Amino acid sequence: MSKFFKLCSCEFTKIMKKKSTKVMFFVLVLALLASAGITALTKKVTDYSDEEIDKLDYKSKLQAEIDSSKHELSDNTNNLDESTKNELLARIDIYQFAIDNEINMYQTYWKSNVLFSDVFTCQEGVYKCKSLGQENEEKNLQEKVDKMCDYIKNDNFNGYINYQKENLKKSFDAGEIAQENYDVQLYILNLKEKYEIGKSFNKDEVWKNGILEEIDSLKVSLATGIDQTSFKSLTEKTYKKTENRIKIDEYRLEHNMAPSITGDKITSLGSTRKVFDYISGSFIQFVLTIMMVIIAGTSISSEISKGTIKFWSCTPCKRWKILLSKLVVSTLILVICTVIISLFSTIIGNIFFGAKNAQGYLFVSNGNVHEINYVLFSIVYNLVGAIEIFVFMVFALMLSTVARNSAVSVGLSIAAYLGGSTIMQVVNMFVKSDWIKFIPFNNLSLTDRIFTGDISYSTSTMISGITGNIPIGFSFAVLGICVFLMIVTMFDSFRKRDIA
Amino acid sequence: MSNIVLKIENVSKYFGKTKVVDNLSFDVKSGEILGFLGPNGAGKTTTIKMILGLLSIDEGSIKINGYDVKKDFEKAMDYIGGIVENPVLYGYMTAVDNLKLHAKIRNIDYREVYKILKQVGLEKSMNQKISKYSLGMKQRAGLALSLLHSPKVLILDEPTNGLDPDGIKNLRDILKKIAKNNNVAVLVSSHILSEMELICDRIVVINEGKFVKTQDLNGSEGTLESIFFDVTKEGKEDE
Numbered sequence: 001m002s003k004f005f006k007l008c009s010c011e012f013t014k015i016m017k018k019k020s021t022k023v024m025f026f027v028l029v030l031a032l033l034a035s036a037g038i039t040a041l042t043k044k045v046t047d048y049s050d051e052e053i054d055k056l057d058y059k060s061k062l063q064a065e066i067d068s069s070k071h072e073l074s075d076n077t078n079n080l081d082e083s084t085k086n087e088l089l090a091r092i093d094i095y096q097f098a099i100d101n102e103i104n105m106y107q108t109y110w111k112s113n114v115l116f117s118d119v120f121t122c123q124e125g126v127y128k129c130k131s132l133g134q135e136n137e138e139k140n141l142q143e144k145v146d147k148m149c150d151y152i153k154n155d156n157f158n159g160y161i162n163y164q165k166e167n168l169k170k171s172f173d174a175g176e177i178a179q180e181n182y183d184v185q186l187y188i189l190n191l192k193e194k195y196e197i198g199k200s201f202n203k204d205e206v207w208k209n210g211i212l213e214e215i216d217s218l219k220v221s222l223a224t225g226i227d228q229t230s231f232k233s234l235t236e237k238t239y240k241k242t243e244n245r246i247k248i249d250e251y252r253l254e255h256n257m258a259p260s261i262t263g264d265k266i267t268s269l270g271s272t273r274k275v276f277d278y279i280s281g282s283f284i285q286f287v288l289t290i291m292m293v294i295i296a297g298t299s300i301s302s303e304i305s306k307g308t309i310k311f312w313s314c315t316p317c318k319r320w321k322i323l324l325s326k327l328v329v330s331t332l333i334l335v336i337c338t339v340i341i342s343l344f345s346t347i348i349g350n351i352f353f354g355a356k357n358a359q360g361y362l363f364v365s366n367g368n369v370h371e372i373n374y375v376l377f378s379i380v381y382n383l384v385g386a387i388e389i390f391v392f393m394v395f396a397l398m399l400s401t402v403a404r405n406s407a408v409s410v411g412l413s414i415a416a417y418l419g420g421s422t423i424m425q426v427v428n429m430f431v432k433s434d435w436i437k438f439i440p441f442n443n444l445s446l447t448d449r450i451f452t453g454d455i456s457y458s459t460s461t462m463i464s465g466i467t468g469n470i471p472i473g474f475s476f477a478v479l480g481i482c483v484f485l486m487i488v489t490m491f492d493s494f495r496k497r498d499i500a
Numbered sequence: 501m502s503n504i505v506l507k508i509e510n511v512s513k514y515f516g517k518t519k520v521v522d523n524l525s526f527d528v529k530s531g532e533i534l535g536f537l538g539p540n541g542a543g544k545t546t547t548i549k550m551i552l553g554l555l556s557i558d559e560g561s562i563k564i565n566g567y568d569v570k571k572d573f574e575k576a577m578d579y580i581g582g583i584v585e586n587p588v589l590y591g592y593m594t595a596v597d598n599l600k601l602h603a604k605i606r607n608i609d610y611r612e613v614y615k616i617l618k619q620v621g622l623e624k625s626m627n628q629k630i631s632k633y634s635l636g637m638k639q640r641a642g643l644a645l646s647l648l649h650s651p652k653v654l655i656l657d658e659p660t661n662g663l664d665p666d667g668i669k670n671l672r673d674i675l676k677k678i679a680k681n682n683n684v685a686v687l688v689s690s691h692i693l694s695e696m697e698l699i700c701d702r703i704v705v706i707n708e709g710k711f712v713k714t715q716d717l718n719g720s721e722g723t724l725e726s727i728f729f730d731v732t733k734e735g736k737e738d739e
Contacts, residue, residue, distance in 0.1 A: 317574065
């Protein structure tokens with residue numbers, strides 16, 4: 001046993017002294033910094049900064065609109081029909097109101113939303129009724145407009161929500177909307193009221209609207225029994241999943257924890273820190289895979305081609321011990337690197353995106369939402385990713401012992417890593433049989449499938465759509481069998497064959 | 501009394517269908533330096549590789565200090581050291597680091613590493629990377645490696661390859677010293693007959709994988725050269 005330990009320690013020394021290993025470590029750190037840079041860029045591309053929004057002179061823009069509308073109205077030469085006239089009249093009123101009450105149309109919050117959509121439509125209706133002479137209707141609409149304008153003037157967010165609730169109740173009583181619809185909409189309004197979503201303009205809280213949208217669609221899914229993203233009927237499992245998802249979403253609202261991506265649109269990015277975590281996670285996985293494939297893929301073949309394997313074969317160590325030490329040390333390096341790089345990515349995230357923005361991972365168990373500590377989660381997340389890397393590493397080591405050629409083993413392994421999922425997508429598109437779930441490539445992307453709490457619901461259903469809803473346990477079994485077969489192959493090949 | 505430490509009994513080896521080593525048997529006694537001769541392709545290196553456990557033994561048995569290479573591999577390898585073809589050291593490490601790896605596996609004190617490097621005349625360049633070494637220096641480092649654990653049997657395949665006259669003399673001195681003082685059995689294969697004449701006590705000649713002749717060199721009549729050419733001529737006449 002102690003001899004085996006010494007063999008491992010020698011193997012470790014050998015790998016660490018190689019220049020290529022040092023270069024790969026450097027690339028790993030570089031990848032982390034690059035992911036930080038990319039995160040900063042994504043934020044810049046998708047967002048207007050506060051200053052930029054302030055700089056936009058909305059008042060003069062509105063005034064210009066008003067002037068042009070007035071000009072159009074006063075000009076008798078163009079024969080305007082009634083509806084255009086009404087629209088222009090309404091526009092003049094609304095824009096004037098916006099200027100008077102300093103409502104910036106470039107900012108999305110409840111006031112601008114209400115004024116430029118609901119109030120605008122009502123005001124248009126008022127003019128329409130006036131021209132048609134429907135006095136009752138006109139009075140009704142005018143009342144609505146006045147009420148909403150009052151809320152806006154007095155900055156009465158809660159009042160407005162209550163008013164909406166009343167309207168909802170009215171239309172429900174009148175039989176205009178169904179029970180489920182009423183429930184969902186009331187629920188959303190309550191959430192809005194509770195967490196004051198959209199009360200004031202704050203670009204860091206835009207994600208809350210995305211969460212609301214998601215809850216809305218999930219609630220509809222639950223009510224109708226049909227998934228609103230994939231349009232499949234909910235099974236018992238997906239029903240549970242949807243329920244849990246809503247719980248997590250509400251937990252996010254309650255604790256002000258932005259997700260990385262919200263809603264159906266990828267454009268609505270959440271917390272920068274989360275985005276960084278996501279990007280750096282995939283970067284780490286990519287670079288680490290290539291690094292481990294190079295270490296494992298060259299470990300036997302380069303020793304054979306350079307003849308240094310004789311150095312070991314003449315020592316009192318059996319051949320299988322030599323190979324096992326290589327396997328153990330590569331795995332150990334993988335685990336150590338994963339842990340270190342996870343900690344390192346936490347540090348970089350803390351430096352560039354703020355330590356207070358680091359948030360734990362959310363999951364539901366027994367109907368309650370739990371939070372895992374941030375650092376612990378990033379280690380666990382990357383370790384689960386490392387399982388996938390381990391599979392490719394064993395593949396490289398196997399090719400290295402069987403083919404005894406570094407180029408073949410490294411090249412093929414990286415090709416399998418990069419091309420495998422693409423080829424599988426094509427195959428999965430055409431083959432709808434059940435057996436495709438036995439293909440190892442369909443059982444990868446474990447992290448995305450296990451940690452679904454961080455990506456939006458629609459994305460996670462998309463991923464499970466690709467991999468055909470294979471249970472995680474099944475995937476582990478398939479990968480385990482693969483690894484076992486590869487290990488048996490390489491030990492058999494290494495033990496029997498001559499070292500020329 | 502000198503006892504047999506390396507015993508090769510009826511060993512055969514096939515590469516595909518061709519028999520490369522054919523029913524070969526000979527022994528090496530401790531304290532003896534044995535020259536292992538034969539024309540190119542005679543099966544010298546194959547035999548040496550089988551002794552060192554690099555190639556599997558198809559028929560027969562090889563015993564090192566009484567331990568069978570096939571059955572008791574780890575114990576047999578404890579008593580043997582050697583270089584095959586080119587010295588096998590990691591180019592990106594220094595000579596000291598290379599030897600330390602070896603010392604670790606064989607439970608040897610690190611002080612031995614420096615001692616042995618001094619003995620082969622590498623103490624000045626022992627902290628250089630092996631890739632910067634010349635061929636002769638690599639040979640010396642390889643010799644140091646194979647001597648590190650003070651083996652009972654030392655196998656050297658073409659050890660004088662690339663050595664300067666000084667190095668050859670040094671090698672000769674070391675071999676004679678360890679054979680005499682430490683009672684080590686040495687098996688040397690080489691093409692340089694004049695060298696072999698100076699180093700060896702006895703020679704074994706093989707041709708086409710078959711044992712041909714063994715001869716004591718101490719007080720023998722006829723030079724090594726005449727013995728060698730007799731053998732190769734015989735082989736040619738057969739064809």
